[in-house]
Amino acid sequence: MKARVFVTLKPSVFDPQGHTIVEALQSLGYGDVSDVRQGKYFELDLKVPTPDAARSLAAEVADRVLANPVIESFRIELSEQGAQETRS
Amino acid sequence: MKFAVVVFPGSNCDHDAYHAAKHVLGQDATFVWHKETSLGDADVVILPGGFSHGDYLRTGAIARFSPVMAAVREFADAGRPVLGVCNGFQILLECGLLPGAMLRNRDLKFHCAFVHVRVEKTDTPFTVLCNEGQVLKLPIAHGEGNYYADPEVVKDLEASGRIVFRYASPDGEVSDGANPNGSVNGIAGICSEQRNVVGLMPHPERACEHAMGSNDGLVLFESVVKALATQSALQAVGE
Numbered sequence: 001m002k003a004r005v006f007v008t009l010k011p012s013v014f015d016p017q018g019h020t021i022v023e024a025l026q027s028l029g030y031g032d033v034s035d036v037r038q039g040k041y042f043e044l045d046l047k048v049p050t051p052d053a054a055r056s057l058a059a060e061v062a063d064r065v066l067a068n069p070v071i072e073s074f075r076i077e078l079s080e081q082g083a084q085e086t087r088s
Numbered sequence: 089m090k091f092a093v094v095v096f097p098g099s100n101c102d103h104d105a106y107h108a109a110k111h112v113l114g115q116d117a118t119f120v121w122h123k124e125t126s127l128g129d130a131d132v133v134i135l136p137g138g139f140s141h142g143d144y145l146r147t148g149a150i151a152r153f154s155p156v157m158a159a160v161r162e163f164a165d166a167g168r169p170v171l172g173v174c175n176g177f178q179i180l181l182e183c184g185l186l187p188g189a190m191l192r193n194r195d196l197k198f199h200c201a202f203v204h205v206r207v208e209k210t211d212t213p214f215t216v217l218c219n220e221g222q223v224l225k226l227p228i229a230h231g232e233g234n235y236y237a238d239p240e241v242v243k244d245l246e247a248s249g250r251i252v253f254r255y256a257s258p259d260g261e262v263s264d265g266a267n268p269n270g271s272v273n274g275i276a277g278i279c280s281e282q283r284n285v286v287g288l289m290p291h292p293e294r295a296c297e298h299a300m301g302s303n304d305g306l307v308l309f310e311s312v313v314k315a316l317a318t319q320s321a322l323q324a325v326g327e
Contacts, residue, residue: 016195020196
């Protein structure tokens with residue numbers, strides 16, 4: 001089972017990198033790009049039998065290690081099942 | 089008085105801290121490798137600056153799970169003095185011994201420069217010999233020192249007097265212009281509820297001798313020696 005974990009800064013937290021990128025894009029003429037939030041992407045291979053177990057394990061490691069809950073939120077996608085979970 | 093300096097893979101201010109304690113202050117000092125599970129007979133623990141585990145994932149995020157950190161937590165929970173400098177501060181935030189988190193500096197630049205910080209509180213073991221409002225000239229060297237915490241947490245830090253250092257001008261004025269990284273409320277250092285765990289981004293251990301451009305950092309080390317001496321004198325009287 002594979003899980004994909006997307007970690008981004010919470011909406012309430014200023015993202016200096018995303019801000020710099022959107023400014024650069026706008027100066028290149030991409031005025032229709034109104035905001036950019038930069039994040040991290042993880043692919044997990046999980047040795048568990050069910051999608052529920054995969055989701056639960058991915059959420060646990062995302063919450064404990066991959067994301068810092070003080071500033072970040074994460075979203076999980078199970079690639080084989082297309083299941084999805086969002087938590088902040 | 090024995091200083092334990094924890095060494096993580098990628099620590100690079102461990103020798104500076106050891107030198108300050110051992111050679112400048114004349115105290116006992118020892119290195120403790122992060123795989124150790126005991127801090128031995130240490131009286132003070134220092135988590136030094138550097139780039140533990142290459143700053144992979146987030147600054148301090150991997151170091152937090154090092155075996156020695158269970159002993160550091162136990163030491164801190166017992167009310168004993170722990171100082172986290174720069175990456176050491178980031179590790180204290182990641183492991184939850186101090187609240188908040190670090191974001192990239194607001195200008196995305198790595199800042200390596202002398203700054204000034206104002207001492208806000210003198211009731212921590214690392215600031216007992218300071219005067220409130222005293223300005224210290226200390227170096228910073230970080231890319232992620234932009235302190236962030238939820239507004240309620242910041243409010244609580246302010247209300248409980250847990251902001252120990254703020255970035256300031258040389259004459260002690262806290263302003264946005266004196267803030268090198270965008271930290272909320274100009275926060276350069278905070279302490280735990282028990283006040284025995286202190287974290288700060290500037291490097292006092294790199295400013296303990298005139299030859300280093302400033303010896304303003306020495307007072308933090310002198311303070312903890314004084315605080316521990318006072319504590320053991322009180323205990324002796326108690327016995």
